[in-house]
Amino acid sequence: MAHDTRWKILKPELLRTLAGKLVYERGAAYSQRGQVLSWAEAAETITAQVQGTQRYEVRLWFRTGQLQYSCTCLFAAEGAFCKHLVAVGLQGLARSLS
Numbered sequence: 001m002a003h004d005t006r007w008k009i010l011k012p013e014l015l016r017t018l019a020g021k022l023v024y025e026r027g028a029a030y031s032q033r034g035q036v037l038s039w040a041e042a043a044e045t046i047t048a049q050v051q052g053t054q055r056y057e058v059r060l061w062f063r064t065g066q067l068q069y070s071c072t073c074l075f076a077a078e079g080a081f082c083k084h085l086v087a088v089g090l091q092g093l094a095r096s097l098s
Contacts (some may be wrong), residue, residue, distance in 0.1 A: 009062060009065065009066075009067055010060070010062075010067060010089055010092060010093060011093075012090070012093065014067065015027070015081075015085075015086050015089045015090065018067075018081035018085075019080075019081045019082070019083070019085070019086050023080075023081070023082065023083050023086065024083075024086050026083040026086070027082070027083035027084065027085065027086020027087045027089075027090065028086065028087070028090060030050060030052070030083055030084065030086070030087035031086070031087040031088075031090040031091055031094075035050055035051045035052065035087060036048050036049075036050050036087050036088055036091045037049045037050065037051050037055070039091065039095075044061050044062045044063070045059065045060070045061040045062075046059070046060045046061070046088060046092055047059050048088045048091070050071075050084040050087050050088060052073065052083070052084060056071055056072045056073045056084045057071070057072045058070070058071045058072075058084050058085055058087075058088045059071075060085065060088060060089060060092070069081065069085050071084045071085050
């Protein structure tokens with residue numbers, strides 16, 4: 001999948017739908033405050049660390065045109081799309097525009 005295709009899939013609207021309004025807003029605040037500490041992109045995968053109450057490992061990847069995700073926080077362990085995932089997604093969008 002080409003780099004540009006990822007950014008056609010990953011949109012703020014998708015992040016808000018997956019996370020819900022409150023979690024999205026908290027993730028946006030994490031992104032704006034610089035809590036995404038590391039960043040790596042390879043082929044169809046983005047990995048990052050996000051500083052919250054502890055440091056969380058976040059992974060977003062694209063498979064068959066769908067966004068897949070994981071985070072080491074407890075909220076995501078229950079299958080939810082967490083604020084850490086939102087923060088990384090928003091950082092990815094910001095980086096794709098620069």
